[in-house]
Amino acid sequence: MSHTITVRPGGSVFRAGPDESIMAAAQRNGFRWPTVCGGKATCRTCVFTVNEGAEHLSEPNKLEAEAMRLLRRPRTPRAGTAAGDIVRLACQARTTGDLTVTKPGVRPNPGATT
Amino acid sequence: MSTVEDVTAGTGQSAGEPREAVCHSVQEWLDLEKRPVPPSLRKKSWVDMGTADLSKDRYLTREWHDLEVEKMWKKVWQMACRADDLPEVGDTFVYEVAHLSIIVTRVTPEGPDGHGIKAYINACPHRGTQLRTVESGNVPEFRCQYHGMCWNLDGNFESAPCEWDMTHVDRSQFGLSPVLADVWQGFVFVNMDVQNAPPLLEYLGGIVEHCDDIARPPLRDRYKAAHVAKVVDCNWKLPQDAFIEAYHLMATHPEIINFTCDSDTEYDIYPGEPHWSRQISPVGQPSAHAGPGIIDQDVIDGFLTQSTMPAKNTFVDTETGELKASPDVTAHEVLADLMRSTFKEKIGFDASDLTDCEVVDGIGYNVFPNLQPWFGVSVPFVFRSRPYGDDPHKCVLDIMLLFPVPDGMEKPPSCPIHWLEPEDSWLEAPEIGEPLCIAMDQDEANWGPMMKGMRTATKPGLTLVNYQESRIRHYNQTLDWYLAQ
Numbered sequence: 058m059s060h061t062i063t064v065r066p067g068g069s070v071f072r073a074g075p076d077e078s079i080m081a082a083a084q085r086n087g088f089r090w091p092t093v094c095g096g097k098a099t100c101r102t103c104v105f106t107v108n109e110g111a112e113h114l115s116e117p118n119k120l121e122a123e124a125m126r127l128l129r130r131p132r133t134p135r136a137g138t139a140a141g142d143i144v145r146l147a148c149q150a151r152t153t154g155d156l157t158v159t160k161p162g163v164r165p166n167p168g169a170t171t
Numbered sequence: 172m173s174t175v176e177d178v179t180a181g182t183g184q185s186a187g188e189p190r191e192a193v194c195h196s197v198q199e200w201l202d203l204e205k206r207p208v209p210p211s212l213r214k215k216s217w218v219d220m221g222t223a224d225l226s227k228d229r230y231l232t233r234e235w236h237d238l239e240v241e242k243m244w245k246k247v248w249q250m251a252c253r254a255d256d257l258p259e260v261g262d263t264f265v266y267e268v269a270h271l272s273i274i275v276t277r278v279t280p281e282g283p284d285g286h287g288i289k290a291y292i293n294a295c296p297h298r299g300t301q302l303r304t305v306e307s308g309n310v311p312e313f314r315c316q317y318h319g320m321c322w323n324l325d326g327n328f329e330s331a332p333c334e335w336d337m338t339h340v341d342r343s344q345f346g347l348s349p350v351l352a353d354v355w356q357g358f359v360f361v362n363m364d365v366q367n368a369p370p371l372l373e374y375l376g377g378i379v380e381h382c383d384d385i386a387r388p389p390l391r392d393r394y395k396a397a398h399v400a401k402v403v404d405c406n407w408k409l410p411q412d413a414f415i416e417a418y419h420l421m422a423t424h425p426e427i428i429n430f431t432c433d434s435d436t437e438y439d440i441y442p443g444e445p446h447w448s449r450q451i452s453p454v455g456q457p458s459a460h461a462g463p464g465i466i467d468q469d470v471i472d473g474f475l476t477q478s479t480m481p482a483k484n485t486f487v488d489t490e491t492g493e494l495k496a497s498p499d500v501t502a503h504e505v506l507a508d509l510m511r512s513t514f515k516e517k518i519g520f521d522a523s524d525l526t527d528c529e530v531v532d533g534i535g536y537n538v539f540p541n542l543q544p545w546f547g548v549s550v551p552f553v554f555r556s557r558p559y560g561d562d563p564h565k566c567v568l569d570i571m572l573l574f575p576v577p578d579g580m581e582k583p584p585s586c587p588i589h590w591l592e593p594e595d596s597w598l599e600a601p602e603i604g605e606p607l608c609i610a611m612d613q614d615e616a617n618w619g620p621m622m623k624g625m626r627t628a629t630k631p632g633l634t635l636v637n638y639q640e641s642r643i644r645h646y647n648q649t650l651d652w653y654l655a656q
Contacts, residue, residue, distance in 0.1 A: 093332070099314035099321070119308050127304075127316055 061155045064088075064163045065108065073152055079105070080147035083163060091162045096148040103147040104128060105160035111143050113154030121149040192465045193501045197437040197451045197528070200503065204526045211384035212451070212528060218440045220644045224632025227625045229647070230406040236563040240269045243540060243653040246367075248353075248360045248374045250542045250555060251275045253395050253571075254286060255357060255585035261309045261324060265293060266361060267567075269558040273350050273361055274303050274313070278324045290350035290361045291326050302347070306588070313347065322347050356382055357391040357573075358542070378447040378536060385534060386546040387525055393551065393573040394583045396485075399600040400569045401591040402559050405618035407541065407566035408647075410556040413614050414535065414543045415646070417452045418639040421460040423613050427606075428458035429465060429473035430502070431533070438641050445539065445649040448642045452533040454480065454550075455503035467496035467505070474506055477606050480531075481572045482510060482549035484604030486517040507531045510549050519578025522548065537642060539649050548575060564622055570603055570611070 059072040062079060073082030080103050083090040094100035098120040107114065117125060128144050147160065198215055201208050229235050251266035257277040264275045272293035279287035293301045295315040302313045302322075312329060314321040320331040326347035331337060351362040353371040362368040372379055382390065403410065413419060420433040436452040455474065457465040472491045474483070487509065494509060496502060507527035514520040514530075522530055525548065534547040543554040553571040569588075576582045591599055597611035625633075635644055 093319060094312070094314065094321075097311040099310065099312055100319055101316075120310065123305050123308060 060113070060152055062152070063155075063157045064105075065157065065159045066161060067164045069163050069165070073156075075151060075153050077151065078148050079145075079150050079152065079156075079158070083147070087166055088163055089166050090147055090160070092148060094148075098124060098146055098149050101128065101146065104144050105147050105158045107143040107145060108157040108159055110152065110154050110156035113152045113156060114145060115149075115151040115153075117145070118149060121146045190467055190496070190498055191463075192457050192467050192470045193503070194432065194435060194456050194459070195453070196435050197453060197532070200453060200528060200532075201526070204528065206524060206526050208526055209384040209529070211381040212526070212534075214381075214439065214441075215437060216439050216441045217638070217641065218442055218645075220440070220641065220648055222635075222637060224630075224634050225644065225647055226632050227628065229650070230408055230622070230625055231563060233561070233563055236269070236558060236561060238654050239558070239650070240271070240561075242656060243650060244268050244271060244363075244558075246362075246364045246653060246656075247540055248351075248362045248368065248371050249540065249557075250358045250538070251290070251352075251361045252359050253357055253585050254281065254288065254354050254359050255395060255582070256307070257288060257359070258584070259309060260287075261311055262307070263303055263310055264307050264359075265303050265305070266290075270561050271363070272301060273363070274347075275352060275359055275361060276310075276324055286352075286354040286359075288352050288354065288359055289324075289326065290352035290359075291347035292350060292363075294348070295320060296322075296328075296345055296347065297331075355379070356386070356389060356544075357393070358544070374446060375538065376444050376446055377441060378444075378538065381449070381536070382544075382546060385529065387529065387548065388520075388575050390544060390546070390573055392582075393575055395571050395585040396574040396583070397481075397572040397589075397600075397602040398569065398586045399571075399589045399591060399597070399603055400567060401595065401597075402593050403556075403566055403568045403615060403618060404564060404593070405566060405622050406563050407556040407558050409618045409621055410554070410566065410568050410614065411537070411541055411543070411646075412640075412643050413617070414552075414554045415448070415450065415537050415642040416640050417450065417533075418636060419617075421458060423617060424610050426477045427473070427479065427610070428461045430455060430457060430470045430478060430506075432456045432458050433639075434459035436639070438638060440641055440645050445645075445652065447536055447538050448645050449534070449536045450642060451528070452535075453503065453528075454478070454531045454533060455501070455506040455527075467502040470502035471496055471505055474502075479604065479607040479610050480549050481551060481604055481607065482514070482574075484606060485574070486513045489513075503527055503531065514548070514575070517577075518575060520548070520575045537646060539646055544573075570607075572603060 059074045062073050063070050071086035080090045092103045101124045252264045260277050262277045266273045274291045274293045278289050281287050297320050300315050300317045312323050321329040323329050328342050328345040360371050417433040417436040421428050432453040439449040471494050475491050507530045510530045511522045514522045533550045535545045537543050545552040551573045555569040556566045559565040559567045597608040
C-alpha cells in the first residue's frame, strides 16, 4: 500500500510505501531531494514542512527528534496551531497516508523519467 | 565498641525471654562468620590526619570553585557513565561537570581488543559550538549544528561545506580534542589531563583489589536497575559528605537506627591511598543511640518496615510478624539468611558463599573526587555529586542501583536517567524504593540550611568529629593536594 506525496511549491507528486522514508521514495521515483549527509539524519538539509497529513507520519526516532528540537523550539500545542509548524526529516519520516508537504528544491532529476 | 558480654551483662535475661539485640564491631561480626571472609573485609586501617578545622570557603566561594575546576576537575579520573549506557556503536553520552562538557561515545563493540569507548571535548574545532547538545543518543558521525562540519566517531575530520575555503587547515590536525577514557568495573571514567594523567588503575590503587575481593557478583557484571538525578541547591561536597559518614543517622534518619548501626560503623583510611576510603555499617544491629531495651525482634521488624536497602525493597515481600527472632540466632544472621533465600527465590542468585556482612551490611567506598560505589549485593548504591555549572551553591546528584542479573537472563538494558525537577521530592522516584526516597529527602533537608548556616557563620571553619568523619577529612586533604599543585 503506497500513498501520494505532493510537494509544494514545485508540484512534484510521487508515491511512497510505508517502509521507506519520504526522501528514499522521492529518489526511487526519480526526484532529487536536498541532502548533504545522504540520509544519516545529521545534516538536517532534507527537512520539510508538513501541510496536510501530519497524523500519518511515523513517530520521530531519537536523532530526528533532536533535529526537530534544534529547528523549532518546542512549545505547548495550542488549538488552531497550523500544521505548517511541523517540520520533519525526509530521510527518516515514513507515512501511512497521503501527505502534502513544502520542500523547495524537490523536482525531477535531470534526465529522469517520472 | 560493644561486645556480647557488654550488652547482655546485667540484663537478667534467661532463655526464652526476648534477647536484647546483639551489638558488635564489624571485625567482631567477621570473627563470627561461618563462611570464608574475603581478606579485604579484614583490612581495618586508619590514618591520623590531624584535627584542624576544615575551611568553609571550600563549600561556598566562587574562587574555590574555580580552583577546583582548573586544578582538580581537569586533572582527575572521574566517572562519566556506565559502559552499558553505550551498548551500540555510535551511542553517545554527554558528561558535564561545572562548565566542562565531554562527549563519551562507543566507537567499536566491546571485545578482546578493548572497551571500544572514546571521549572528546564537546566543542567544534571550527568555532567552538558544542557538537552534542542532548545528554544521550546515537549518531553516525558528529556534525556541527552551526555550519555542518563533520567528524567521524573516531574523532577524525570528515568533511565541511566549501572545503576550498579551508586549504590552510591541516585535516590530520583538525580532529576532535581527545579526552582519556577507560573502564573499571563497568564504569566509564574520563580524564581531561591527556598529557599527565596516570593510568586509571594506578590512580584507583588498592580499591581495585578490594572490589575484586568483595563485590560479588562483580560490579561489571551487574546492571543499572535505576538511575535518578537531580539538581540540588548546595555545594557538590555536601551530599558526598553525607554519604561517607554514618554519624548523622541518629538525628537525620531516626527511623533506621533500630537496625542500622552508626555507632559501630568502621571507617577505613589506608596509608598511601589518597583516592579512596571505605566504611562498613552493620545492618541488623541497633545504634547505641536507639536506647536501651531494643530486642532482636525490634531490629527485624524495623528492617522489614523501614530499611532503605534496595534489595530488600525490591525483592523481599516478608511482612512484619512473619520473621521471628530466635534466642539462638542474632538478628544480623536472621536478616542475612532472609536476603540469601530471597536472592535465590526471586532472581536465582546463589549467595550461599557470601558472608553475612556482604549480604546485609552497608559497604560503602569513595573514589576521589566524587563517586561512592557500595560493593555489597543488597546495598548496591552508587552515589555521585558534581558541580552544576559554575555556581558553587548548586550540584547534580545521581543515585544508581546496580543489581545482579537474574539467573538465566540476558543482562537487562542499562536504565536511562530519570531527572527529577529541583522542587521534586525524591518520592517522585519510587524506583529506588520509598524508604530510600524518604532518607534522600531527609538528607536534602540538611543541605540548604548548611549552605545558609555556613554563609552566616562567623566561625571560619567546620569542626569535624575525629573518627566518624575522617573520610571527609581524607578526601579534602587529597583535594588540597591537587589545588596546591
